[in-house]
Amino acid sequence: MNRFLLPLSIFIVVVVFLGIGLKLNPREIPSPLVGKAAPDFSQPQLFEPTKVFSPGDMKGKVWLLNFWASWCSGCKTEHPVLMDLAKSGEVPIYGMDYKDQRDEAMTWLSRWGNPYPVVGVDDAGRVGINYGVYGVPETYVIDKQGVIRYKQIGPLDPDTVEKKIIPLVKQLEAQ
């Protein structure tokens, strides 16, 4: 009996590690930007190209910055969640149209609904690079001082919004 105990325990340890490895998502790379100031930008707005959208305008507010594109399928999945969150009035969601065609982006929003008060246009993907975006959708929670507090990689789902985003926003609002 004793001679099987050691191999068995090693086997169990290996299985546990592999099990954890399977559950981890290799796409979720921890962002070094969490806890740092949100990179500055001034991008033309989607609906009013003569106006500029800049994170400086948001000082003193807790807000979400959502990178999306009309060509991105994950954004379509995420869209109803954003609509609900925008309707709830918990936190404003600002959009960044990432590497997209302007007309297609506008058609997409008029077709499915627009959760954003303002959408910036990042046609060259430069703002995306400064924010460490490597796949849309990605969403950042930014506090009153303009510091990134959370980064969501991939679509937001109702569970994440309820358990992570809203409590975090409330906590940041109270600060």
Next chain:
Amino acid sequence: MNMKWITLIIMAFLSGPVWAGEARPLADDPAAEARLKHLAVELRCLVCQNQTLADSNAPLAEDLRREVREMIAKNMSDQEIIEFLTARYGDFVLYRPPLKATTTLLWVGPFVLVIIGATVLIITLRRRAGKVVEVPVTEDEHRRVEQLLAEGGKRP
């Protein structure tokens, strides 16, 4: 006949840019392009994670190569360019991450495993060596062995 050849030659020349579609060198400066290549093989593409920034055709990789080209044009050092990327994407972009508190397991892990394996092997071999007992061979057994060997020799 002559016309055919001329057309063929012209077409051959025109087809040049077609096969050069991939990895087109933007910089007219070959030195800058060489630096980009040298840097890009050390950097991981974040979209297709097992490809380098040099190999990947993902749009993000193209954008990042563009950024790196621009930084090279601005005369930034390799160190500064790598810092620019790690500040945004973390150590994950590096194929050779620096030795830090968070990456110690990554660097030391394989050696620890080798040491554990070697120790277990040595201990097991030593124990086994101790278990081998010399069994005295009797006179009878010797005779039997000789007989068997002799029989074996007769067989075809």
